[in-house]
Amino acid sequence: MSTRRVIALILAIMLLIPSLALLVGGAAGTIAYGTARNDAGFFDTRIEGLQSQTAVVASDDIDLGSGRGAPEWLLDRGDVTVELRAESVRSDVPLFIGVGPEDDVDAYLSGFARDEVTDLKGRTLELRRIDGEGAVPPPRDQSFWVATSEGVDEQLLRWDVESGRWVVVVMNADGSPGVAAGLHAGIKAGFLLPLFITLLVIGAILTAVAVAVIVAVLHRDRAAEPSHAAPEPTAAEPVAVNARLDAPLSPWLWLVKWFLAIPHFIVLAFLWIAFVLLTVVSFFSILFTGRYPASVFDFNLGVLRWTWRVSYYATTGGLGTDRYPPFTLGAEPDYPATLDIDRPGQLSQGLVLVKWWLLAIPHYLLLGLVFGGSIVVAQGRYDNEAVVWSGGLIGLLVLFAGISLLFRNRYPSGLFDLIIGLNRWLFRVIAYAALMTDRYPPFRLDQGGAEPPSEPPSTPSTGGVDLRMEAPLPPPPVSTPAP
Numbered sequence: 238m239s240t241r242r243v244i245a246l247i248l249a250i251m252l253l254i255p256s257l258a259l260l261v262g263g264a265a266g267t268i269a270y271g272t273a274r275n276d277a278g279f280f281d282t283r284i285e286g287l288q289s290q291t292a293v294v295a296s297d298d299i300d301l302g303s304g305r306g307a308p309e310w311l312l313d314r315g316d317v318t319v320e321l322r323a324e325s326v327r328s329d330v331p332l333f334i335g336v337g338p339e340d341d342v343d344a345y346l347s348g349f350a351r352d353e354v355t356d357l358k359g360r361t362l363e364l365r366r367i368d369g370e371g372a373v374p375p376p377r378d379q380s381f382w383v384a385t386s387e388g389v390d391e392q393l394l395r396w397d398v399e400s401g402r403w404v405v406v407v408m409n410a411d412g413s414p415g416v417a418a419g420l421h422a423g424i425k426a427g428f429l430l431p432l433f434i435t436l437l438v439i440g441a442i443l444t445a446v447a448v449a450v451i452v453a454v455l456h457r458d459r460a461a462e463p464s465h466a467a468p469e470p471t472a473a474e475p476v477a478v479n480a481r482l483d484a485p486l487s488p489w490l491w492l493v494k495w496f497l498a499i500p501h502f503i504v505l506a507f508l509w510i511a512f513v514l515l516t517v518v519s520f521f522s523i524l525f526t527g528r529y530p531a532s533v534f535d536f537n538l539g540v541l542r543w544t545w546r547v548s549y550y551a552t553t554g555g556l557g558t559d560r561y562p563p564f565t566l567g568a569e570p571d572y573p574a575t576l577d578i579d580r581p582g583q584l585s586q587g588l589v590l591v592k593w594w595l596l597a598i599p600h601y602l603l604l605g606l607v608f609g610g611s612i613v614v615a616q617g618r619y620d621n622e623a624v625v626w627s628g629g630l631i632g633l634l635v636l637f638a639g640i641s642l643l644f645r646n647r648y649p650s651g652l653f654d655l656i657i658g659l660n661r662w663l664f665r666v667i668a669y670a671a672l673m674t675d676r677y678p679p680f681r682l683d684q685g686g687a688e689p690p691s692e693p694p695s696t697p698s699t700g701g702v703d704l705r706m707e708a709p710l711p712p713p714p715v716s717t718p719a720p
Contacts, residue, residue, distance in 0.1 A: 242454050242532070249450035250514035256443035263437030270430050279320050281423025285361045287323075287407060288417045292373040293351035294364070296405040298339050301398060316427030317398040323407055324391040326417040331410035333376045333387045334394045339402035341381035346406075349373045350414070373412035451518060473689050475579040475674045478661040480549055480686045482653055483558040483573055488646050490559055491639045494551035501547045501562060505540075512540045516671050523589045523672055529581055537671060539566025541664065542576045548660070549574035553608065553631045555656040556639055557648070578668055585675050592677075593670045600666040600678055607631050607659055631659050658684035 275281055287294060325332035337345075350371060352364040377387060383403075384396035387410050408416055515533045522530050546562040546569070548554030558573040568575070588596075608629045634656050641649055665678040683689050 245450060246454045246518075246533075247511045247514065249447045249454070250511070250518060252443060253447035253451070254514075256440050256447055258440070259436050260440030260444050263433050263435070263440050266429070266433035267437055270433060274425075275423065277320070277423075277425075279318075279423030279425045281320065281322075281421050283360060284357070284420045284422055287362060287420045288326075289352040289364065290415060291350040291352050291366070292371065292412055292414045292416065293346060293349065293406055293408045294354070294362075294416050295342070295346065295351055295407075296354045299403045299405070301400050301403065318425045319396045319398055320421075320423040320425070321386075321394040321396075321405070322391060322421040322423075323386075323394075323418045325389065325409075326419070327409075327415070328389060330413065331387055331389050332392055332418055333385065333406075333408050333410040334392050335376055335382045335385045335406050336394070336396050336403055337379075337382045337406070339404050341379075342404040342406065345376075345379055345381075346373065371414045373408065375410065375412045376406070376408060377410065474665060474679070474683075475581075475676050476661075476665045476668045476678075477575075477577045477688045478545065478657070478664050479575045479688055480555065480557055480657045480660075481573040482648060482650075482686060483560065485646075486556075486642055486648060487559050488642045488644075491556045491642060494556065497561070498547055498551035501543075501551075501564070504564065505544060505547065508540045508543065512537050512671070519672055520589060523584050524586055527583050527586050529584060529673065531580070534580060534673065536566065537673065538576075538578055541578070541667065542566065542568065545576045545660070545664065546572055546574050553629075553635050553656075554660055555653060556635060556642070557653065557657075576664060578673055581674055584672070588675055589672055592675075593672060596677065597666060597670050599680075600662075600669075603680075604663055604666060608663065631656065634659075653686070654684040655682075657686055658682045661688070 269280075273280060319336075321334055323332055323334055348369050350369040351367050351373075353367060354362050355365045356363040376382070376385075383399075384394055386392040386394040407418060407420065515537060519529050519533050519537075522528060522533075543562070543566060545554060549557055550560070550562050554574065560573060563569055563572065568577070606629070608631050634652060638648055638652050638656065641647060641652070659682070661683055662678070662681075668674050669676070669678050
């Protein structure tokens with residue numbers, strides 16, 4: 238696959254993600270608009286916890302576009318209406334609901350006890366008590382309310398939202414303490430349906446464009462792919478991870494390799510984003526055709542090779558070379574760390590549905606202990622922990638190797654074999670989870686820098702008898718009688 242087509246494929250995949258989000262969001266919003274509203278056209282919900290021993294339950298200040306540069310026109314022209322329905326638990330006391338400007342309501346309630354709403358978790362209100370006098374002057378005597386409702390039955394308040402700072406209050410109409418009511422809150426906005434439909438249409442168009450580009454790139458690449466037989470495997474596993482310990486190694490350079498490798502880390506961050514997105518494309522390709530796209534396979538293999546080289550040079554791969562990794566997706570067979578994966582032929586279309594999230598779970602758990610976790614030496618009174626190491630077992634082993642280089646100027650061979658074996662296990666699992674092979678990773682630690690070779694074919698035998706062909710025995714000598 239050419240660089241231009243790789244870039245086009247990555248951009249198409251990056252476009253596909255927000256396009257699908259717009260498509261799904263628009264579709265969900267349109268369906269909800271048609272099914273989740275009440276008879277009056279409001280999205281509403283019941284709110285629990287509206288009970289207070291004070292005379293007032295007031296909302297926190299509601300700021301609707303009052304700040305500098307706020308889009309006031311969006312509220313003023315958005316045709317947004319709020320609905321509040323409340324019914325007092327006490328049938329002998331009328332209930333009052335009102336919406337008023339923040340400054341006027343604060344001045345009205347100043348010095349009086351009240352409960353303010355601090356949060357809404359699910360359908361439950363969280364209240365904060367403000368101390369003061371008990372009874373409040375009757376709210377009906379105030380002239381600043383922009384919307385009110387009062388009575389002994391269920392009260393309905395509807396307010397066409399305007400920009401500004403507002404406070405909503407629920408209280409007894411006579412201002413007496415002890416408020417208890419059931420409350421429903423709802424909202425209706427005229428712009429919601431056009432918005433949802435617009436998101437749906439834009440998402441559908443962008444998704445179609447992204448899918449068309451992906452299909453075109455992969456189809457063209459597959460058509461241009463030369464047909465050739467897969468090479469004979471040279472290792473026991475389809476994923477071959479090899480490393481060569483360079484000598485001599487600098488005793489101190491490992492202390493700064495992580496810093497020297499920062500350019501690689503930056504590039505790899507973007508490459509791994511592309512790796513994940515292309516793996517998603519490969520998932521659908523395998524699901525419908527049983528084949529891993531050749532160009533995508535080569536790219537993802539290149540990302541794994543690049544990652545292994547950088548890891549071997551600077552991080553948990555082992556610090557086994559002082560040779561700076563090249564910036565390439567290619568094989569680089571002369572570099573001390575190499576990685577190869579046998580190109581798959583036909584892959585299981587059913588197995589692709591479960592192997593990356595279900596079948597690989599045992600490996601994830603074990604590798605999580607090796608490559609993650611932390612060492613805690615103390616736990617405080619308030620659940621605070623003193624963590625002295627958070628790099629996992631592999632990080633600790635590599636640290637021991639670095640300390641040995643620093644003080645003894647040697648890399649313990651047994652430690653090297655163990656570190657490479659753990660990394661070999663890791664990359665086998667990554668390749669399996671990335672759908673690049675159907676061969677289940679073995680629960681086996683193949684230590685050492687070189688992959689174990691594939692076993693030679695066994696010699697057929699029957700009943701313990703060796704069936705290999707041998708050269709025929711020469712005929713026995715014929716004795717000639719003496720004359």
